[in-house]
Each structure stands twice: as structure tokens, then as C-alpha cells.
Amino acid sequence: MSRFVTSGARPSRLALAICLLHAIGAVAAEPAIDLAAVVVTATRQATRANEVIADVTVIDRTAIEQAGPTTLPALLSRQPGLHVTDNGGPGKSASIFMRGTSAGHTLLLIDGIPFGSATTGTPSLHNLPLSQIERIEILRGPASSLYGSDAIGGVVQVFTRRGEGPPRIDAYAGIGSRNTVEAGSGISGGGGPWSYSVAASAYRSGGFNIAADPVRYRIANGAVPRDDADGYRNNSLVGRLGYRFAPGHELQAHLLEATSNNSVDSGGVNVDAYNRDKSRVFGLQLRNRLGTGWNSTLRLGLGEDNSSNFAPARTQFATQQKQLTWQHDIRVGAGSLMLALENLDQSVTSTTNYGIKDRTVRSLIAGYQGSVGRHSWQAALRHDDNSQFGGHRTGSLAYGYRFAERWQARVAEGTAFKAPSFNQLYFPGFGNAGLQPEKARNREFALHWEEGTRSASLTHFDNRIDNLIAGSPAVNIGKARITGASLAGSLAAGAWTANAGLDLMKPVDASNGNRLQRRPAEMLKLAIAYAGARWRGGVELSAIGRRYDTTTQGRIMGGYSVSNLHAACELGRDWTLEGRINNLFDRVYENAWSYAVPDRQLFVGLRYAPQ
Numbered sequence: 380m381s382r383f384v385t386s387g388a389r390p391s392r393l394a395l396a397i398c399l400l401h402a403i404g405a406v407a408a409e410p411a412i413d414l415a416a417v418v419v420t421a422t423r424q425a426t427r428a429n430e431v432i433a434d435v436t437v438i439d440r441t442a443i444e445q446a447g448p449t450t451l452p453a454l455l456s457r458q459p460g461l462h463v464t465d466n467g468g469p470g471k472s473a474s475i476f477m478r479g480t481s482a483g484h485t486l487l488l489i490d491g492i493p494f495g496s497a498t499t500g501t502p503s504l505h506n507l508p509l510s511q512i513e514r515i516e517i518l519r520g521p522a523s524s525l526y527g528s529d530a531i532g533g534v535v536q537v538f539t540r541r542g543e544g545p546p547r548i549d550a551y552a553g554i555g556s557r558n559t560v561e562a563g564s565g566i567s568g569g570g571g572p573w574s575y576s577v578a579a580s581a582y583r584s585g586g587f588n589i590a591a592d593p594v595r596y597r598i599a600n601g602a603v604p605r606d607d608a609d610g611y612r613n614n615s616l617v618g619r620l621g622y623r624f625a626p627g628h629e630l631q632a633h634l635l636e637a638t639s640n641n642s643v644d645s646g647g648v649n650v651d652a653y654n655r656d657k658s659r660v661f662g663l664q665l666r667n668r669l670g671t672g673w674n675s676t677l678r679l680g681l682g683e684d685n686s687s688n689f690a691p692a693r694t695q696f697a698t699q700q701k702q703l704t705w706q707h708d709i710r711v712g713a714g715s716l717m718l719a720l721e722n723l724d725q726s727v728t729s730t731t732n733y734g735i736k737d738r739t740v741r742s743l744i745a746g747y748q749g750s751v752g753r754h755s756w757q758a759a760l761r762h763d764d765n766s767q768f769g770g771h772r773t774g775s776l777a778y779g780y781r782f783a784e785r786w787q788a789r790v791a792e793g794t795a796f797k798a799p800s801f802n803q804l805y806f807p808g809f810g811n812a813g814l815q816p817e818k819a820r821n822r823e824f825a826l827h828w829e830e831g832t833r834s835a836s837l838t839h840f841d842n843r844i845d846n847l848i849a850g851s852p853a854v855n856i857g858k859a860r861i862t863g864a865s866l867a868g869s870l871a872a873g874a875w876t877a878n879a880g881l882d883l884m885k886p887v888d889a890s891n892g893n894r895l896q897r898r899p900a901e902m903l904k905l906a907i908a909y910a911g912a913r914w915r916g917g918v919e920l921s922a923i924g925r926r927y928d929t930t931t932q933g934r935i936m937g938g939y940s941v942s943n944l945h946a947a948c949e950l951g952r953d954w955t956l957e958g959r960i961n962n963l964f965d966r967v968y969e970n971a972w973s974y975a976v977p978d979r980q981l982f983v984g985l986r987y988a989p990q
Contacts, residue, residue: 553984714749
């Protein structure tokens with residue numbers, strides 16, 4: 380029986396809003412999150428979360444562990460403003476649609492280093508091990524004035540694990556449905572001038588048949604699928620070493636490497652097709668305090684994304700991104716001035732013959748943020764000199780006014796752009812060497828409320844994109860307009876916490892009013908959790924509205940809702956038994972047309988983490 384749906388109940392916007400407000404209101408008012416946590420992505424400088432004039436979410440290590448066994452795309456899919464799709468479950472290609480923008484409009488950074496495929500032009504999420512991540516910061520809204528190309532919808536920055544204090548060993552092992560096995564261990568610590576952290580993990584899953592409906596799969600992909608389980612396995616290694624020469628002077632080196640083998644349906648029924656991926660991010664960072672209120676950071680970064688496809692002939696697509704950044708943060712008056720020089724070299728190695736295989740971007744960046752009394756501000760200006768497309772200037776300006784003790788009004792405007800990917804430019808039969816960069820201008824207004832560590836916000840945004848790239852062969856189709864509102868809140872009562880987000884959007888092609896491909900108009904995210912002395916657990920709900928798989932509003936994908944459960948029990952001072960049930964009610968749905976999604980899945984694991 381097919382596990383696909385082409386239509387379904389479309390969640391009412393009013394119903395979604397009522398559900399969200401009821402969920403938030405049902406929880407009493409006590410602290411839920413630490414708004415004084417330091418974030419970096421919103422300004423490129425260390426800033427308290429409650430001082431940032433931007434739509435930011437921080438997922439710390441505690442939240443990652445409490446979410447139980449899961450993947451990075453799955454964790455991101457539960458966050459407000461993000462719709463994440465994948466082509467068939469763990470390990471398969473995944474895409475982020477942030478605030479209704481395209482899959483290539485979200486920039487992925489790992490410890491400040493850009494990571495993704497220059498051929499597809501999208502971030503590479505599927506190969507990154509969640510177990511090795513210390514913290515995730517999500518910045519919604521255009522950020523090209525800080526980070527350059529790709530950040531039309533926003534930025535996701537991943538921070539790998541760090542070490543401090545006495546040596547600490549941790550380990551994890553678990554098993555689950557579909558012959559899934561996961562295990563990992565690490566050691567971290569620091570003493571005197573040294574700090575260190577190293578960890579390794581392995582993941583195996585027997586998978587399921589992602590082409591459960593072979594007719595639909597053949598229509599979408601032009602290939603006859605193989606009737607077999609499409610498994611996945613991943614091995615990863617993360618390391619970090621730091622040396623502090625003197626107070627305010629430190630050198631750090633870090634490495635993330637992940638390799639995977641991913642079975643797919645491609646090349647015909649008699650072909651055992653698979654992808655072999657290798658991801659590597661290496662960084663070397665020197666921090667120096669040059670004076671009172673003056674800090675310098677020199678960073679050398681290398682990001683590599685290598686994918687080899689065997690279906691059955693081997694094809695290879697490899698991206699290498701080398702980045703050199705020199706940034707100065709200087710305290711000036713009531714604010715902090717940021718000045719930076721940046722050089723990015725992108726190169727492609729492939730069995731496909733690309734007309735041009737490399738490009739260089741040289742950038743100048745300036746920013747200033749601060750506050751006086753009730754007034755707060757943030758401004759940034761960036762100039763990128765792209766060896767293929769010439770100069771591009773982007774800027775942003777945000778202002779916040781605290782009109783009451785707990786209330787702040789925010790207004791912001793920013794411009795952004797995205798250079799065409801190498802596939803869009805040169806891939807045979809698809810590319811168009813005459814493409815121009817996409818350009819965007821976003822305006823937004825927000826009301827923000829906070830009391831202690833509780834918060835709620837309502838944000839309205841209007842993002843207009845020119846030269847939007849779509850079609851095959853790729854063309855600049857004209858204009859797109861994405862308007863919408865996001866409502867988010869977080870509350871707690873004793874051992875109970877609740878987090879909820881509602882997004883109502885209208886992402887359309889401005890020339891004909893058609894909904895943009897794979898973008899829902901409604902999304903509801905809700906999480907309720909309990910954390911007691913020995914037990915913790917929670918429920919997660921995601922409700923997604925109807926989407927279309929084509930730019931002409933064809934191939935309807937019905938609205939759906941998915942519920943997950945997770946729980947953990949402390950068995951002793953250092954041991955914890957964890958469990959998770961995904962797709963609790965065994966919903967049949969799809970987030971990419973013709974690709975099956977996992978049915979109900981159970982996973983249990985044991986974690987060792989000395990206190």
C-alpha cells in the first residue's frame with residue numbers, strides 16, 4: 380500500500396493560532412530559557428541574546444541531549460520559521476526553507492566556516508552528526524550584510540564541542556527500528572593553558588524503501604526504482620585543541636570529519652545505487668586582546684564537501700571552500716564597532732565538465748551595535764567583489780525601542796543576494812551561464828516581550844526577491860514576494876516547560892501569484908517537556924500546511940501533522956536510559972513529492988556522562 384497522499388485536510392490558520400495560544404497559555408509563568416545566553420551569529424560578535432535586535436533561536440547542548448536520539452535535519456524541522464524536507468529519511472539529501480525562501484537561501488556555518496555544496500548551492504545537512512554538536516544558533520532574516528552570498532533567508536551556525544575543566548569521558552549507545560544502531564564516545568577537558576576535546580561516533584540504519592510508490596517516483600525522477608530498503612551509515616570524528624598564551628591571547632584548532640554511505644533508488648531496478656559522501660571542516664583561529672575593549676580574531680578555515688554517486692557509473696561532485704578572515708571588535712562609545720576583511724576561494728572538482736571551476740570573493744565588512752537607555756540599534760554594511768559577478772553591496776539597519784519595562788518594539792530592513800551555483804551556471808542540459816545573482820530586500824517589524832527568562836514575540840516580515848532562479852534549464856524568472864507573520868513563545872511551570880511557534884506566510888511568484896515550490900503557508904511547532912529529579916520526557920507536534928512540488932502549483936502535497944515522544948530516566952549518578960518514538964501515530968505524508976517518509980520508529984539508548 381502506498382505511503383503517499385496527494386491531498387489532505389488543510390490546517391485552518393485560525394485553528395493553528397488557537398492551538399498555539401492555548402498551548403502557551405496552559406503553562407504558568409516561570410523561567411524557561413536563559414535570555415542572557417551569549418550568541419554570536421546575529422552580529423558576528425558575542426552578544427547577550429536579550430540584547431539582540433533579531434529573530435534568533437539558540438539550541439544548547441542540554442536541549443540537544445533532552446531531545447533524545449535524532450538527526451540534525453529532524454531537530455531543525457522542529458524550530459519556528461523552518462520547513463525542512465528530505466528525500467527519504469536519515470542520511471538522504473535535506474533542504475531548509477527558512478521563512479519561505481529557497482533551499483539555497485540559508486547559509487550554513489560550522490564554527491564560523493561556510494559549509495555546503497558549491498555545485499548545488501545548498502547547505503549539506505545530511506552528513507553532519509548531531510552527537511558532535513555543542514550548540515546551534517538560528518538567525519532568521521537576511522544576513523548578507525554580515526555573511527555575504529546565500530543568506531537571503533537566514534543563517535544556521537553549528538558549534539562543535541569544546542573542552543574545559545578536569546578530564547571528562549562520555550559515551551552513548553542505542554538501538555532502534557529498521558536495524559538502527561548508534562554509538563559514540565569522547566573525552567574533553569583542560570588544564571593550565573591547554574584545552575582539548577575529541578569524540579567519535581558511528582550510526583547505522585537498515586532504512587526503508589524511499590520509493591514506496593514506484594509510479595510517482597518514476598514521474599518525478601525519470602528512473603525505475605529498486606524495490607529494496609535504502610539504508611545509511613555514517614562515521615564521524617570531531618576534535619579541538621586550544622592553547623592560551625596569556626589572558627586574552629589564544630590559539631585554537633578544530634576539525635570535523637564525517638563519511639557516509641547512503642543507498643538510493645536510481646539507475647534502474649537491477650542497480651544497487653548508492654552515494655558515498657565525505658565532509659570535512661578544519662579551522663585555525665587566533666584571538667588577541669590588543670587593548671581595552673579591542674579584540675582581534677584571525678581565522679583560517681577549510682570546508683570540503685565530497686559526494687560520489689554510484690548508479691552504477693561513478694560520478695563525483697566535490698566542493699572546497701577556503702576562507703581567511705581578519706576581524707576586529709572595538710568598543711566605541713555606547714556600542715561595539717566590528718571591522719573585517721575576508722577572502723573566500725570556492726573550487727569544484729567533478730566528473731562533469733563545468734565551464735568554470737573556481738571563483739574568489741573578497742569582502743569588506745563593517746558593523747556597529749549598541750544601546751542607550753530605551754534605544755538599541757544594529758547596523759552593518761558589506762561589499763563583496765566576486766570574480767564572476769563583480770561587486771555587490773549589502774546593508775542592514777535595525778532599531779529597537781523599549782516602550783515599557785517588559786516590551787520592546789523592533790523595526791529592521793536589510794538587503795541580501797545569492798550568486799548562482801555552479802550547477803545553475805554550467806551543468807550540461809540544466810545550467811545557464813547568463814544567470815544573474817538573486818537580490819532581496821526585507822522589511823520587518825516585531826513586538827518582543829520578556830520577563831526574567833520568559834519571552835514571547837510577534838514578527839511581521841516582507842521579503843522581496845528579484846532575479847529569482849528557477850526552472851530547467853535555469854532562468855531568472857523575475858520577482859518573488861514572501862510576506863508573513865511569526866508568533867513564538869516559551870513558558871514554564873515547575874518541572875514543566877512549553878515552547879511554541881506559529882508561522883503564517885504567503886510565499887508567491889509575484890508575476891503570477893503561484894505559491895513557491897514546496898513552501899507551506901502555515902506551520903505550527905509545539906513542544907512540551909517535563910524534567911524532574913530522575914525522569915524527563917516530552918511531546919513534540921509539527922503541523923504543516925499544503926504545499927506544491929512544482930512552480931506551477933502541480934503535484935499537491937497535503938497538509939499533515941506529526942507527533943513525537945521522548946523520555947529519559949537516570950539510572951544512577953552517571954547513567955541515563957533514553958528513548959524516543961517518532962511519528963507516534965504512524966502518519967502517512969510526504970515532504971518531497973514521491974519520496975516516502977519513515978513510519979513509526981522507536982529508539983532506545985544508554986548514555987554515560989560523569990557528573
